[in-house]
Amino acid sequence: MLGFGADLLWADMNRLLAFLFHQGVLDEQFLQLQQLQDHTSPNFFIGSSSSIGAKRVTSVCIAFRAASEQDNRAGCLRALEMLEHEYCYLKNKLHELFQIEQQRALAAGVRYPMQHQ
Structure with a gap:
């Protein structure tokens, strides 16, 4: 059974995911990949x-x-600017989402293995 803190973090994570789906930032592919993550591979998204x-x-x-295929330089520059914005x-x-997930897991007593850098 999850502790009270873990329940609140789970709700925070679900609200953030719902917001990102509503804004069109993420799609169903994200959920499919998230379902592949389990206790044996908690860092599934890292390079997977x-x-x-x-x-x-x-x-x-x-x-x-x-724009590139049409040799539209202005369109390419506009798209690159938009890409930088969307990527950031x-x-x-995603960083916010993963922080919430990590806090939720810690509140529930799940420990992720340490990464060596």
């Missing part, structure tokens, strides 16, 4: 997948490719 369901980043990449936003939100 090139696609995490980042819907808005994918859309911007498609726009960049289209996604990175920050």
Whole structure:
């Protein structure tokens, strides 16, 4: 049974995920990958997948490719600017999400293995 603190963190994580889905930042691919994570591989997302369901980043990449194929320099520059913005936003939100998950796991008594850098 999860402790009270873990329950609150779980609710925080679910609210953040719902927000990211509503904003179109993530898609169903993220949930599918999240389901593959279990207690034997708690750090599954670290280097395990090139696609995490980042819907808005994918859309911007498609726009960049289209502009590139049309030799549209202004479109490429606009898409690169948007890509930087979307990437930074996604990175920050995923960092927030993983921090909540780590706190929730610690509150529930689950320990992640230490990473050697």
